[in-house]
Amino acid sequence: MFPVDFPLVDETDLRAASEKYLLSLESRPKNEWFQSSKTSKLEITANSIKWLQLFEGDQTKCSILALHPPDDPTQVVALYLHGSWWCVNDIIRTSCKSRTDLLPVQSLMERVIMFLLNQVIERPSQEETHFSLHTRTESAKLLWRDGQAVGFYTVKHKGSLYDSWSSSCYSMPVLDTVLVRRSWRRQGLGHKMLSDFCSSFSSEEVLGISMPLSASMVAVCRHFLYLNEAQRDRLYEVEAPGGWTQRRNIWLNIQLSRYLLTVDEVD
Template sequence: MNQDNIGLLPLFDDDECTPSLVILHAPGDETQVVAVYLHRKWWSVDEVLKTSSKFRSGLVVVGSIMERIVLFLMSQIVFGFLERTPGEHLYFSPHPMKEFAKIFWQDGEAVGFYTIKKKGTLCNRWTGQSYLLPVLDNVFVRMQWRRKGLALQMLEDFCSSFPKEEVVGLSYPMSASMHEVCRKYLQIHQEQRDRLYEVESPGDWSQRRNVWLKLQLNHHPTNSEAHESEQLGMLEDRRDRGAERGLMRDRM
């Protein structure tokens, strides 16, 4: 261990001074995070993603700084590098400090998460526009727990969390796998077919596409088409090409 394989990662995507996480990466490869320094001790990523709390089961709202660290590790390290799907070209930006999120805990381990842009939340820090409806922004399930219905449970939880909203949204662009999750959800919950929309921020009616209608017209992307849309610059500001600008923001 030396200065060359220790780095700092900012935890939040905020203008204000943000705390950083001290990480240890493999020599010569900043993408291979080996350990995280917490409570004066080095921990593997897998160790940090586990809990002994009996209250952490199912979907739990992120509240504590430790839960924020778990969310960061899943979005930036696990999804970003350790469990990337071959051919995947999307990256999650670090979430703002006050971003609403839920972590899916199962058998004492963090196995997934989702984040929401609440109605009235600023779209970004460069404009004064705010979201006009609640939007499911990021959804992630770790590789070992995929194809077990967890993404479907998260979508159901999101939609049921806003019973007074006539319309709820999913951030554009939706992946091919998310289209399939939506198909299953809307086949089960037919009453939601007029309520669920794919939206671009801030989400006025000209920026909304009904998900069920889109599925019926087969207007959903394959993985290769999603990659092409990225090359055309159609990805949102919230998804960042972290690999291109380098994982390490600061060096010790």
């Protein structure tokens, strides 16, 4: 079993277990090591552990313990979950055969997986968009393939608040973040998530995708809209919260060559 397959745990218990572990670390009679690969291991000390905040704008500061090389705190080798250290690649895996395809994110462990995909495993290059932390209530779906999470997308729902300091609300459902792991790209998964988003809100006349569209997302949209003529008048690139002056039709702008198209990196 992997962390996502364990009984549900809430963030209070997760934090309490992590704090208890930290307190006991210095009093342990012998050094503790983590096998980071088949050929190397990492000593677990206070200098190789840090707290990672999971959610954006989180007042309660839901955090998890992360293990990193002592000389590079920007790396994340493992997380402390369910009383043990788990390597990053195992945390995004599952032994549950029914966990396949696109499934709604519901548990804390699934949000941990989103965090890892977003902030650790698929850290963007200089040419790619850097996704910020998501909120704890962000509506999302994880994409599962061959016993592992390979991507996700998030949605801002119509009527939900745009920010915490004004009364502005989204005027339509908006596809906010789409991520596919690099090793799984060019297999139609970006297209699959966009199609799922559109079919999930079939009663809505218009749908949005957060501005600005990356070149890879433009390529996904171009392919999707070429095959789905009925969606061409529905999909808009929107600046939050998506009023009429904050949206532009994606298909029209593709036809007018207003996007820079490159080799598809998401689909």
